[in-house]
Amino acid sequence: MRLSYTKALNRALADELTADPAVCVFGEDIGAGMAGPTLGLLDRFGPERIVDTPLSEQAFTAMALGAALAGRRPVLEFQIPSLLFLVFEQLVNQAHKFSLMSGGQAGVPLTCLVPGSGSRDGWAGQHSDHPYSLFAHAGVKTVVPATPTDAYGLLRSAIHDPDPVVVFAPAAALPVRETVTWELAPIPLGSARVHRSGTDVTLVAVGHLVHDALAVAEELAGEISVEVLDPRTLYPFDWAALGESLERTGRLVVIDDSNRSCGIGAEVLATAAEEFRLTAPPRRITRPDGTVLPFAPALDRALQPSREQLRHALRAVMK
Amino acid sequence: MRLSYTKALNRALADELTADPAVCVFGEDIGAGMAGPTLGLLDRFGPERIVDTPLSEQAFTAMALGAALAGRRPVLEFQIPSLLFLVFEQLVNQAHKFSLMSGGQAGVPLTCLVPGSGSRDGWAGQHSDHPYSLFAHAGVKTVVPATPTDAYGLLRSAIHDPDPVVVFAPAAALPVRETVTWELAPIPLGSARVHRSGTDVTLVAVGHLVHDALAVAEELAGEISVEVLDPRTLYPFDWAALGESLERTGRLVVIDDSNRSCGIGAEVLATAAEEFRLTAPPRRITRPDGTVLPFAPALDRALQPSREQLRHALRAVMK
Amino acid sequence: MSPGAPAVAPSADTASAGTAPSVTEPAVTEPSVAALDTPERRYRMLRLIRSFEERALDLVKSGVITGGIHPYIGQEAVAVGVCAALGAGDRLASTHRGHGHVLARGLDPARMLAELAGRVGGSNRGRGGSMHAADLRLGILGANGIVGAGAPIAVGAAWADRQTGSDAVAVAFFGDGALNQGVLLESFNLAAMWRLPVLFVCENNGYATTLPAGTAVAGSATGRAAAFGIPAAEVDGMDTEAVRAAAEEAVARARAGGGPGFLECRTYRFEGHHTMERRMKLHYRTPEEVAAWRERDPLPRAAAAIGAERAAALDTEVAARLAAAEEFALASPHPDPDGAADHLYASGLRPRAGATA
Amino acid sequence: MSPGAPAVAPSADTASAGTAPSVTEPAVTEPSVAALDTPERRYRMLRLIRSFEERALDLVKSGVITGGIHPYIGQEAVAVGVCAALGAGDRLASTHRGHGHVLARGLDPARMLAELAGRVGGSNRGRGGSMHAADLRLGILGANGIVGAGAPIAVGAAWADRQTGSDAVAVAFFGDGALNQGVLLESFNLAAMWRLPVLFVCENNGYATTLPAGTAVAGSATGRAAAFGIPAAEVDGMDTEAVRAAAEEAVARARAGGGPGFLECRTYRFEGHHTMERRMKLHYRTPEEVAAWRERDPLPRAAAAIGAERAAALDTEVAARLAAAEEFALASPHPDPDGAADHLYASGLRPRAGATA
Numbered sequence A, B: 001m002r003l004s005y006t007k008a009l010n011r012a013l014a015d016e017l018t019a020d021p022a023v024c025v026f027g028e029d030i031g032a033g034m035a036g037p038t039l040g041l042l043d044r045f046g047p048e049r050i051v052d053t054p055l056s057e058q059a060f061t062a063m064a065l066g067a068a069l070a071g072r073r074p075v076l077e078f079q080i081p082s083l084l085f086l087v088f089e090q091l092v093n094q095a096h097k098f099s100l101m102s103g104g105q106a107g108v109p110l111t112c113l114v115p116g117s118g119s120r121d122g123w124a125g126q127h128s129d130h131p132y133s134l135f136a137h138a139g140v141k142t143v144v145p146a147t148p149t150d151a152y153g154l155l156r157s158a159i160h161d162p163d164p165v166v167v168f169a170p171a172a173a174l175p176v177r178e179t180v181t182w183e184l185a186p187i188p189l190g191s192a193r194v195h196r197s198g199t200d201v202t203l204v205a206v207g208h209l210v211h212d213a214l215a216v217a218e219e220l221a222g223e224i225s226v227e228v229l230d231p232r233t234l235y236p237f238d239w240a241a242l243g244e245s246l247e248r249t250g251r252l253v254v255i256d257d258s259n260r261s262c263g264i265g266a267e268v269l270a271t272a273a274e275e276f277r278l279t280a281p282p283r284r285i286t287r288p289d290g291t292v293l294p295f296a297p298a299l300d301r302a303l304q305p306s307r308e309q310l311r312h313a314l315r316a317v318m319k
Numbered sequence C, D: 001m002s003p004g005a006p007a008v009a010p011s012a013d014t015a016s017a018g019t020a021p022s023v024t025e026p027a028v029t030e031p032s033v034a035a036l037d038t039p040e041r042r043y044r045m046l047r048l049i050r051s052f053e054e055r056a057l058d059l060v061k062s063g064v065i066t067g068g069i070h071p072y073i074g075q076e077a078v079a080v081g082v083c084a085a086l087g088a089g090d091r092l093a094s095t096h097r098g099h100g101h102v103l104a105r106g107l108d109p110a111r112m113l114a115e116l117a118g119r120v121g122g123s124n125r126g127r128g129g130s131m132h133a134a135d136l137r138l139g140i141l142g143a144n145g146i147v148g149a150g151a152p153i154a155v156g157a158a159w160a161d162r163q164t165g166s167d168a169v170a171v172a173f174f175g176d177g178a179l180n181q182g183v184l185l186e187s188f189n190l191a192a193m194w195r196l197p198v199l200f201v202c203e204n205n206g207y208a209t210t211l212p213a214g215t216a217v218a219g220s221a222t223g224r225a226a227a228f229g230i231p232a233a234e235v236d237g238m239d240t241e242a243v244r245a246a247a248e249e250a251v252a253r254a255r256a257g258g259g260p261g262f263l264e265c266r267t268y269r270f271e272g273h274h275t276m277e278r279r280m281k282l283h284y285r286t287p288e289e290v291a292a293w294r295e296r297d298p299l300p301r302a303a304a305a306i307g308a309e310r311a312a313a314l315d316t317e318v319a320a321r322l323a324a325a326e327e328f329a330l331a332s333p334h335p336d337p338d339g340a341a342d343h344l345y346a347s348g349l350r351p352r353a354g355a356t357a
């Protein structure tokens, strides 16, 4: 079977909706399946479970929290990554905090899905954020799948999880297709995936950058043996997998599409510096500090992590 | 003169209001001066410049952006740190991005002031956040003064700055008083302050933790020579000052009251590991990942950075 | 774990106590909602709330309650009148000034007081405090530290309940200040558009902290709700029976599928916004205004309806109950700091500590 | 730098060009607002917007414009009617569907087209694109990528202008979808409470993307504004003169200190929500509905008022202007990637790069 990333999200939703009557989806234009992941779901599951919402992100996010407390497992689709800014209060200050503040009376099984995070050509400053590190800081479970199989498996686990989870589907990963010969299955949150083993450098790549990482690793294969590690879940992070890899390589490069300061790249470097074996100074490739992506395509690309920067960093840590 | 931290903020506001008729203040209960920094300002400057707002944080934050574009320099007071979550969209997606998106047509000189950030005894989960790292990630200028003099000088510079700035006044620093024998003056954003020189370890401390850092450094003086560096501005960070200090010490400990993952502590460790001289693995002391502060005082304190942890970390990096 | 079900993750507090039941553990028996079906029971609840708050004020002063509270004194008729209109399966979302709401719904004052004292016997195991009291078994979706935040949560619960075929109604309490929060207004629209069984209860006590409602709310509260197509009524919030009558009507309509309702209860808080206010010199209300509203105290009115003697007997009963509650609260242990991060994740995920060993 | 003043930070784009003026540089002369004081001028502007959008659709198809646009075609009467009511000192905040608003205000179509093509000659130096077109010298506070976000910005500008003693008015354009954004409703309250000179213009084109307004907006748009005490009128948004008359009345009242006004302009977009929609099979509107609204196209009506001959002459004039605009846009250079982070901070702060050398 040839599986596209968007279709994988679509199947994960359909499978969870089928498996558990408590699952429901809220979002804008999801009946029409505009963004892809909800295509055909309205016909199959009806308007009681596939709920087209007015443009009231704050209210419907808090509604999802209320519905979760009443026994549902809502999934929310957001058309733009920065819409998560609009619901930061509802997600972080309400949903994330409910379990502890209530003394463990209930979890809040709520999943936010952003199909098309990061830069999309021509969408400019307010539509091109990749704010996953904000949620990793707040402590909301944060998932950034790189491949269709992972997108399927992680979204299912996210929906199944008793806590709020945000799933970022990078725009640049949506065109990825995979030939799937095995049965699709849930993939536990918090477990990394080693896409390629190597002995010289551990290259941690996030989301769509996994594919760039693999391409560059292949390209430099004769020169440097690069292990490509995809954390898949940024929070909780699979520190054990990172530690094991660094035990072998001792060298670290991270490629991460979020802003530099206090991004997940910083966290990986910091934890590695504190706790793991490093034989050379680590490197990270990120967006610049405080990035706002400009509209013009060449400017937009100039502020995103590039393969050229990655080659340079890999060579630099080998020196 | 004996200057309290809150009085310093109050004087900075009064001095900026006096110096520049474009400065105005928006916030809740600021006419009554409930939180302290605006005490007496309504009487002095009138309701046209000291504006008590209804509970519409989103609208008045965006209004401040509009007012800034029309030539004003608004200051917004927020009663609770998490109210910044509520206005994340207006602050980050609108105000921060305006300059670049407009091709440099205008800056947005808007200052957000949070008097009483971090834990306040008994205020529990939704009132005890210290979310400065979120803004450092987003790229909004972020200031956390530790002392009354710094609070005065940095708030003045924040108001004067042509870009949005968020100023966190940690609740635990508000009781600090200082005997001031010099004239108070603006302090430039982005410049760190070495409170205490030392040769063994560079201890980077944020906000109220500067005072804990100084106390522990003093206590361990016979054992370890600790340099206490207060960045004062978390974004932009004074990397040059950190580099210089590490050039001398080669060892790094950070104490930071934000959540561990992707916090400013992570950023300092990451940048140091990448760019500066480190002769031992660095350490950071933070809140745990994803912290929600529980109500009971002993639980609340158990999740905040402690002097005991700091002593332990300082000794650990010396091994 | 099934969603919404109590998630009892292992806790340091209880781990040390083993599995043996202990007096300081939260009650394991299913609590039941308060019966408020007679004037006596309603009067008793008014008194319970009033006396609870008075006791809480003392405990704030003595330092047993850390951080202070937003006292509900003066507004009791609203909580009691509204909760009297509810059935066992209904739910409510409360506010920063929530003690009255949760007590009127049936939360045991002993567990509420233990919560205020930060003890493991508290409704939230000492994790929530005044602004987060919750008991999902009673349909209490939580007090809330953020103004306006509870309303959409109630709307969501109402939506979910309706989907399962239940005829439950959800109540959202909020103040006049919340009328200017965008998310509340968004909630009006969703509830109205989808004809959800929600009762919006605005407790207009005239002020949002120091800001008079008259300088903050353009138009009227009822007009605002009505603009979304929500039937809206103004009620004397100092009159328990008037509130109850209006609430019963709105609840019945909502239960029957008639969509949301809105009540503006005109009321007053006799105390400051928060206990902190006692330490400040604020002048936003005149002593005359406070005195005039105190004349309209809901308790004497409710007492008159049942007779002084009966009221006095109930007062005694309440006093005894609260004395026992205080005893329970103060006997309940402080939580173990080792369990400070307990319950952070319902999945049992343990966060990394703030420092490495 | 003084607040609000154009902040012209050194840019890699211009640095290489030295100080010599160049045809591709943004015009340094002060632009002026469009004169829309006669039926001819209004017709010409309707045509300019229509033809601009048609040209833009072509350029999206040919790939010159990256990412697509939200076409304004069909709604031109609203932008032209409203902007005809404004004076030089007034301001406006626009939306994701903003080309019509900014052109009607006087933004040079050459600079707008250059912006859509991502060139340095664009209104925003190629940094903003379709959804962020701004020109502060014309009082254009920016299009906006977030629904409802522009309104409070306009309210803030109105507040600031009034404080300085100016009698300027600020217009906020938004769609029917925005009526359900909390921040917009909060803005109604603040504008009403403070009697600010704001004109809220709701372009109700019947849909928020695929969602019919009838299933999204409980009550009515005008009723919602009226509930905040804002005089509200429904207008035929396909009739330029009707829009202008209603806008003039509201602007005059606001200018005289009478507070905000609200217009619901019933209109329709002839194209899809976004050019992307052409690639999808969506069925939320019937062909009959689209055809019926096309019958009400504002251009023929405006043309009839001035005579076919005059209209044809203006069409020719507009065509020439747009041909020149396209020429300008395509001749304008692409910005230098080295300057990608230019203008991020008005203070001139340069962010750290995403990779170390």
Ligand SMILES: Cc1ncc(C[n+]2csc(CCOP(=O)(O)OP(=O)(O)O)c2C)c(N)n1
Residues within 6 Å of the ligand: B028, B055, B057, B079, B080, B083, B086, C096, C097, C145, C146, C147, C148, C174, C175, C176, C177, C178, C179, C181, C205, C207, C208, C209, C273
């Ligand atoms: C969104 C938000 N803004 C501000 C605050 C701080 N605050 C807490 S209570 C309050 C006043 C609330 O007034 P109202 O809604 O009338 O309720 P009341 O206190 O009168 O019961 C304020 C400003 C908050 N908690 N949440």
Ligand SMILES: Cc1ncc(C[n+]2csc(CCOP(=O)(O)OP(=O)(O)O)c2C)c(N)n1
Residues within 6 Å of the ligand: A028, A055, A057, A079, A080, A083, A086, D096, D097, D145, D146, D147, D148, D174, D175, D176, D177, D178, D179, D181, D205, D207, D208, D209, D273
């Ligand atoms: C707050 C927000 N939610 C969702 C979106 C995605 N989005 C962009 S335009 C649009 C529809 C807007 O409808 P309306 O306000 O009626 O304007 P129209 O497109 O009809 O002109 C949506 C959902 C957004 N940009 N901002």
Ligand SMILES: [Mg+2]
Residues within 6 Å of the ligand: C175, C176, C177, C203, C204, C205, C206, C207, C208, C209
């Ligand atoms: Mg009130």
Ligand SMILES: [Mg+2]
Residues within 6 Å of the ligand: D175, D176, D177, D203, D204, D205, D206, D207, D208, D209
């Ligand atoms: Mg529309």
